Amino acid sequence: MSERVPFRDLRRDWAEIGTEIRTAAERVLASGRYVLEEEVDAFERAFAAACGARHCVGVGNGTDALSLTLRAWGIGPGDEVLVPALTAMATWMAVAGVGARPVPVDVDERTLGMEPQSLEDAVSPSARAVIPVHLYGAPVDMEALGAVARSHGLRVLEDAAHAHGARLNGRPVGTLGDAAAFSFYPTKNLGAVGDGGAIVTDDEALADRLRILRHYGSQERDRPALVGVNSRLDAVQAAVLRCKLAHLDDWNERRRATAHRYLDALSDVPGLTTPSWPHGADPVWHLFVVRSASRDGLADNLRRGGIESAVHYPLSAVDTVPFADWGARGAAPRARRAADSVLSLPCHPHLTTTDEQRVIDCVREAVPAPDHSGIA
Numbered sequence: 001m002s003e004r005v006p007f008r009d010l011r012r013d014w015a016e017i018g019t020e021i022r023t024a025a026e027r028v029l030a031s032g033r034y035v036l037e038e039e040v041d042a043f044e045r046a047f048a049a050a051c052g053a054r055h056c057v058g059v060g061n062g063t064d065a066l067s068l069t070l071r072a073w074g075i076g077p078g079d080e081v082l083v084p085a086l087t088a089m090a091t092w093m094a095v096a097g098v099g100a101r102p103v104p105v106d107v108d109e110r111t112l113g114m115e116p117q118s119l120e121d122a123v124s125p126s127a128r129a130v131i132p133v134h135l136y137g138a139p140v141d142m143e144a145l146g147a148v149a150r151s152h153g154l155r156v157l158e159d160a161a162h163a164h165g166a167r168l169n170g171r172p173v174g175t176l177g178d179a180a181a182f183s184f185y186p187t188k189n190l191g192a193v194g195d196g197g198a199i200v201t202d203d204e205a206l207a208d209r210l211r212i213l214r215h216y217g218s219q220e221r222d223r224p225a226l227v228g229v230n231s232r233l234d235a236v237q238a239a240v241l242r243c244k245l246a247h248l249d250d251w252n253e254r255r256r257a258t259a260h261r262y263l264d265a266l267s268d269v270p271g272l273t274t275p276s277w278p279h280g281a282d283p284v285w286h287l288f289v290v291r292s293a294s295r296d297g298l299a300d301n302l303r304r305g306g307i308e309s310a311v312h313y314p315l316s317a318v319d320t321v322p323f324a325d326w327g328a329r330g331a332a333p334r335a336r337r338a339a340d341s342v343l344s345l346p347c348h349p350h351l352t353t354t355d356e357q358r359v360i361d362c363v364r365e366a367v368p369a370p371d372h373s374g375i376a
């Protein structure tokens with residue numbers, strides 16, 4: 001029996017760059033300066049530069065990056081925020097967390113990103129902002145979505161938690177809307193060794209307000225200007241992230257190579273739909289997601305072959321307990337169909353070619369052979 005192919009094993013990341021990470025973390029531990037200060041500033045500058053944005057504000061996690069931006073825009077009870085019906089629950093929770101109402105927008109049948117006409121259809125007079133998600137690492141069609149947003153005066157907050165380093169028509173995500181929220185959860189393309197998040201924006205007033213909000217509403221000690229929270233990017237995480245940022249392009253390139261090997265080997269498998277992305281998008285393959293009507297059977301077959309897979313996401317948010325009573329049921333048929341058929345295959349910078357070949361062979365074996373009998 002050959003070895004298991006784990007969906008993601010962060011020990012392989014450690015095996016490659018553990019020495020660098022240890023040095024970065026020790027520098028902070030020895031410095032006695034653990035909250036905000038220079039390590040966080042240095043990472044914020046580096047990440048803003050990597051995104052081609054003017055400002056970066058580090059916060060405690062990706063969910064806070066989303067919700068603090070909404071708060072900074074004064075969005076709260078009585079307001080609506082448009083969100084994709086297929087995304088991580090965090091996108092929805094961030095909206096609900098500020099007291100606003102998340103309104104589902106159905107996704108594109110092919111790319112599974114937020115669909116522009118569905119956005120148009122979902123806008124109401126209470127709508128204040130839209131959160132397009134660069135799902136699975138593929139930039140959404142921001143040109144079309146941005147046009148709809150502009151025509152209704154909506155602010156655009158990119159949820160870039162899957163898409164560190166992805167580009168659309170040569171422009172990095174993070175600069176395609178009014179602001180962008182990133183998560184540095186350990187398994188993301190740029191991952192910390194714990195929680196972390198950041199907002200990237202060109203809007204200086206927004207960045208200033210976020211710096212105040214994340215730190216008890218205060219710029220000056222004990223003299224708060226706003227009601228804020230405590231959601232700071234940890235200095236140890238900032239040091240680790242700065243170290244890992246130097247590897248981001250290389251690691252994304254390795255994800256891309258894996259994805260293209262899968263695409264080459266799996267695109268002709270009958271009954272299996274391989275990923276699509278909008279024209280001009282350069283995805284970073286946070287996840288490689290196929291679709292199959294017999295998704296659960298395929299996952300079982302992979303498991304028997306020692307290969308771990310995952311489902312992103314098994315339910316549209318409109319079918320989850322907290323949002324079931326929000327009048328959203330029945331909406332978003334494409335997102336709901338996708339939730340029943342998506343399967344994420346292992347795709348990360350530390351897959352070996354042997355791992356990849358095993359995934360490919362196993363998927364090809366698991367999907368029923370085409371019927372050439374000529375009988376319909």
Ligand SMILES: *Cc1c(COP(=O)(O)O)cnc(C)c1O
Binds near residue numbers: 133159162183
């Ligand atoms: C991970 C994730 C988040 C939230 O990030 P946390 O750091 O876990 O709070 C938000 N949106 C999407 C799409 C995510 O995948």
